[in-house]
Amino acid sequence: MTDSLLVTVPAHPIDAVLAFGSNLGDREATVEAALAALAAAPGVELVAASRLYETVAVKPDGVDHEAPSYLNGVARIRTGLSPLDLLALVHRVEHAHGRVRVERWGDRTLDIDVVLYGDLTSDDATLTLPHPRAHERDFVLVPWLEIDPDAVVPGRGRADELLRGLPTSTLTVYAGERR
Numbered sequence: 001m002t003d004s005l006l007v008t009v010p011a012h013p014i015d016a017v018l019a020f021g022s023n024l025g026d027r028e029a030t031v032e033a034a035l036a037a038l039a040a041a042p043g044v045e046l047v048a049a050s051r052l053y054e055t056v057a058v059k060p061d062g063v064d065h066e067a068p069s070y071l072n073g074v075a076r077i078r079t080g081l082s083p084l085d086l087l088a089l090v091h092r093v094e095h096a097h098g099r100v101r102v103e104r105w106g107d108r109t110l111d112i113d114v115v116l117y118g119d120l121t122s123d124d125a126t127l128t129l130p131h132p133r134a135h136e137r138d139f140v141l142v143p144w145l146e147i148d149p150d151a152v153v154p155g156r157g158r159a160d161e162l163l164r165g166l167p168t169s170t171l172t173v174y175a176g177e178r179r
């Protein structure tokens, strides 16, 4: 059964953190369009967005240098949407940008994860909060720390300390292909 908190409309706007990834097509245009769509959505205010980072694809067996690399970024929004309405919005934006799911962690034009919704924790498979793998992903922690140096993953610890515990990072700041 879905946790009732996941369908509760908040009494006050909630800060939520979203992580973006794209490794197919015009990655920069896709991420920028997704951010614009989220910023324009009723009940969402875009508060901050990180730079984009070029990152090596991580597959279930480890990093895959043969796969197209990702652009990753993180945004903080303030929202009056319930957690599940936010997830539904994120899915609509993914589908509007041609998201096709073929295999687990397969290449994709756009992936948006809900990293955090306020301090809500959930172990519901439909929306697990905080995102169950955010704490082990440099491609989430690095851009998140850029916009929130004191970021904390509830139940896991400070993002800067989590990052220090990960293998050497393969991220580089994306300078842009068209600029």
Ligand SMILES: Nc1ncnc2c1ncn2[C@@H]1O[C@H](COP(=O)(O)OP(=O)(O)OP(=O)(O)O)[C@@H](O)[C@H]1O
Residues within 6 Å of the ligand: 101, 104, 105, 106, 111, 112, 113, 114, 115, 124, 125, 126, 127, 128, 129, 130, 131, 132, 133
């Ligand atoms: N915090 C969350 N953010 C986004 N989706 C989530 C979250 N928790 C659970 N899900 C569920 O996970 C399902 C699969 O999501 P998705 O296809 O984006 O996974 P993935 O990108 O392949 O892998 P990962 O979740 O490791 O990034 C979604 O349909 C969604 O209901």
Ligand SMILES: Nc1nc2c(c(=O)[nH]1)N=C(CO)CN2
Residues within 6 Å of the ligand: 020, 021, 022, 055, 056, 057, 058, 059, 070, 072, 105, 106, 111, 139
């Ligand atoms: N570098 C990188 N690798 C990934 C990413 C991602 O966003 N960036 N997302 C995945 C599943 O969501 C799987 N692997």
